[in-house]
Amino acid sequence: MTQLLGAPLVWLPLGLGAIALLTWQRWAKQQRFKSLRSLPSPPQHWLLGNIPQLLGAVKNRQLFQILFDWSKELGPKYVYWVGYPVLVLSQPKLIDSTIVQGTRDGSLVRTGQSQRAWNDLMGPIMIGKDGAEWQWRRKAWNPEFSSSGVSHYMTLVDQACQQTLTQLQATPPGEPVPMDPLFVELTMRVIAALVLGIPIDPSQPSPEGPPLEIEPTYDAMAVLTYRFLRMAVGEKAWRKYLPTQASKDYWAARRYLEDCLRSRLDLALELRDGDSVALEKASPLFQQSMLVKIAAKEPRYTRATLLPEIVEMLIAGTDTTAHTLSLAVGELALNPSVFQQAQATVDRVFDQQGTLTLASLKELSYLQGVVKETLRLYSVASGTTSLQATRDIVVDDITVPAGARVFWSMLGAGRDPETYPQPDKFWPDRWLTENRQTPAPPMIDFGSGPHRCLGEHLAMLESTLMLAQLLRHFDWELVNGRSSVENLKQNLLIYPVDRMPVYLQHRSH
Known part of the structure; x- marks a missing residue:
């Protein structure tokens, strides 16, 4: 009885001590990040800060939208709180200078949370690394995506555009055409041809492995990228081991992509080892693929590290350009004067030269302006990796303490x-x-800076060529009007929910 009566006397000091410790930690954190308290913030839960709004936005696949809405409401610099402050910027020059300077001098690095999210897609990848681990990967891939390197892909990209054009020309008059799936197929076939040596034409044999199945491959990539987004705002990696539908989808997506890539990856590594039998199995297109080149010149790539890197390239090379093309098609339809000027530019090049060449691309600067303007309004990547201050820094006269995050809308x-x-x-x-x-x-x-998009030149080449072919052969109008460019959602990248359906009218020349 005495022991029972005395028990509260033991636990009471422990409980009070724990409360005091938590209170002190909270006070210390507030003092540490005091300089950011002067900035505007969205309304917060007393304990969870802005975590509920962010999780809700991710669930609705609109994280990009809540960051944009807060920017409109709170201004070009604001802070949201998720146990620590995240400074969000929305002025281009400030974003550019902050990222370039911070990544150059080491005062800003990719957060451990975002790195873990990237590296948990399939394994360690370039975008999930920093320092020396990032440098050797980037050095290996840079030549393949440089402007001079991409210039060699003109014929292949044009073949893919012609294939898309043929599909469109076979569409019955008056039938709505969802453009986004066609652009997904276009960009996926291009990146698969370049990286894996899979022929653009699906009727051509590809002896190194299974054929490229567009829809299931895209669905698998969408599962992985949406999981990244959830992890980036706080979902724990161990949740993939729970018996939930999301976990089942994740493991199924991984298995599907591994099965698609396994034989080609193994063959590339056999070629690296000088296997003469492997050489006989490999087509010329496969032998010239990035997979074979990268495996040959960078011995630090193993099967375990090359597999996730290839998946990274497939994801990065598909969604970004495909959805940008869809939104460009939408904006052209909504802006008749821009449409007419773009079409006149294309007609002039075709009338003078008869076809599109690397030289004629220089005459299509207006189309490149269309692509850039689309990216300005609908940046499909829309900021996917936050940075963390390793020491106190100053951003536009605001002291950002070490440990705070920097993000952008x-x-x-x-x-x-x-x-x-x-x-x-x-x-x-x-x-x-x-x-x-x-x-x-x-x-x-x-x-910006050394981490600038690896596929920039390829994306501009694909977008310019495809838009030129569309404008040369078709007029179009949106089935759903402006809602096609307003109703957007996000896995990792932003996409049009209705798949951008249009009515096409064939042009005669």
């Missing part, structure tokens, strides 16, 4: 009126450099 940045006059106007001319009296506006949608 690309949709907010693209509509910054100080940088882009008439920001809601779709105006490709703002990107033209001919006879320009003022500097061109910043183009930050491909990233």
